[in-house]
Amino acid sequence: QVQLAESGGGLVQAGGSLRLSCAASGRTFSSYNMGWFRQAPGEEREFVVAISKGGGSIVYADSVKGRFTISRDNAKNTVALQMNSLKPEDTAVYYCAASLPNVGVVVTTSAGYAYWGQGIQVTVSS
Secondary structure, three states: OOOEEEEOOEEEEOOOOEEEEEEEOOOOHHHOOEEEEEEOOOOOOEEEEEEOOOOOOEEEOOOOOOOEEEEEEOOOOEEEEEEOOOOHHHOEEEEEEEEOOOOOOOOOOHHHEEEEOOOEEEEEEO
16 A cells, blocks of 8 residues: 655635645555545545656646646655646645556546545635
8 A cells, every 4th residue: 555645735815826745655656647636615526637657648637727737756756736826716625646556547537546645725715
């Protein structure tokens, strides 16, 4: 199993920026596709972005394209989510997720990810 821990959340005004980080345990971090999901109160968990093992393939949800950027550093076992031009509708608990090992295709569904962080709150005020 891989343990994931998010950090960097908080409260910002609309139009501001936040950078989330996800730290993963183990030395096999590069074996996993990584993703970010979010869940707002009363809403289902939704896909935000995912990145392949080597970082060569990235898929963004339409709602965050042009505003959010994902990156990973396999040497440091971390994945980051830079969030710019934040909107109140971005308010949610954000979750870092890792796929099953050795999965080659980046997927956008929760079912494609086996390991999850505890989540971190992002609040964007009007």
